[in-house]
Amino acid sequence: MLPRYPLKTLGFVVSRGHRISGMATRLVQIAMNARDDSALGRFWAEALGWDASVEEPGFVTNLEPVGFAYPDPAAVCIDVITVPEPKTVKNRVHVDLATTSAAHHADLVARLKNLGATPADVGQGEVPWTVLADPEGNEFCVRQPGTTDQDTGPVATVVVNCTDPRAMVRFWEEAMDWTVHEVTDAQAVLRSATNVGPYLVFRRTPDVKTVKNRVHLDLRPYRGDDRLAEVARLRELGATDVDLGQGEVPWTVLADPEGNEFCVLTPL
Numbered sequence: 297m298l299p300r301y302p303l304k305t306l307g308f309v310v311s312r313g314h315r316i317s318g319m320a321t322r323l324v325q326i327a328m329n330a331r332d333d334s335a336l337g338r339f340w341a342e343a344l345g346w347d348a349s350v351e352e353p354g355f356v357t358n359l360e361p362v363g364f365a366y367p368d369p370a371a372v373c374i375d376v377i378t379v380p381e382p383k384t385v386k387n388r389v390h391v392d393l394a395t396t397s398a399a400h401h402a403d404l405v406a407r408l409k410n411l412g413a414t415p416a417d418v419g420q421g422e423v424p425w426t427v428l429a430d431p432e433g434n435e436f437c438v439r440q441p442g443t444t445d446q447d448t449g450p451v452a453t454v455v456v457n458c459t460d461p462r463a464m465v466r467f468w469e470e471a472m473d474w475t476v477h478e479v480t481d482a483q484a485v486l487r488s489a490t491n492v493g494p495y496l497v498f499r500r501t502p503d504v505k506t507v508k509n510r511v512h513l514d515l516r517p518y519r520g521d522d523r524l525a526e527v528a529r530l531r532e533l534g535a536t537d538v539d540l541g542q543g544e545v546p547w548t549v550l551a552d553p554e555g556n557e558f559c560v561l562t563p564l
Contacts, residue, residue, distance in 0.1 A: 319517065319529055320517070321517050321560065322517075323454070323472060323496060324372065324516045324561070325372055325375055325514045326372060326373075326374055326389065326391070326511055326513060326514065327375045327377055327512050327514055328374055328375070329378075329379045329381075329510040331382065331432060332378065333355060333377055334354075334357055336376050336432050339430055340376065340430070343408055343411060343413075344361075344393075344450045344451065345362070346362065347360055351375075354378060356377050358375055359373060360374075367564060369490045369493050371449055372494055383432060383510055385506060385507055386435060387435055387509065387511050388458075389455065389457070390437070390511065391451050392425070392439050392451070392452045392453040393436065393438045393450055393452060394439060394441075394449070394451070395438060396441050396445070396446065397441050398441065401439075401440055405438050413428040413430055413431070414429050415427070415429075416435050425437045425438060425440055439452050439453075447492070449493065449494065452494055454494055455499055456496070456497070456513075457499055458554050458556075459500065460500070460554070461480070461481065461484040462481070463553060464498040464554060465498055467553050468496070469486065470533050471533060472486070473489050474486040474487060474496065481500065482500050483498060483499045483500060484497070485497050505555045505556065512556065512557045513556075514558065514561055515559065515560050517561075517563040518563055519564055520563065521563045522563075523562055524548075536550065537551075538550060540557070547560060547561045548560045
């Protein structure tokens, strides 16, 4: 497993993707802040059946599917990154796990609880999916089986809460080379242009962003592209610069139109 985030310690850390035209980025991984990257990395490796490797002892643990050739659009990987601050609010970015049958759903929920997950109440009421929290309180969902989950791998969707899905999809459709699958007032859905891997869903919620996201998206330009030129293009689309004290680093921290932080990594 190759290091994805050298010297990445501030909570910010690809793919044989298909470039549609001109410059574009790809969603290659999510970065998940933790008080203990090793322990939380072990939980998620067991939960997903993925490999875990230590990129920086005590700081960054990389998670990806067994035998995965990074980067590849078939999966959105996870980097677990140790940060000093604790979780204080519900995450605005979370993952939904896929299931293939009612029995698989029940078995997966039971196994996750045995690994340390706990039931979570985020005001969901009576819903056909199960809401859990990992050992550090990060919310996630276990979906009931559906036709769109059959070819995604264990992570069915990466969900971003927002106040205006239509505005968000306008930005993210231009930011990445992913394809829009659905746009309504309630949610907007994108997926890799190669039609593999998980979906990215912008879902309307009434709450607004108040603190730095503990889970954020990491984008990567294609090999041979210019990262700074891509960053300039994203700014023209509406992204803004974010200073989290990251200093001189080989990636750029930006925020989308609703203030959700994301990182633009070096081309690969």
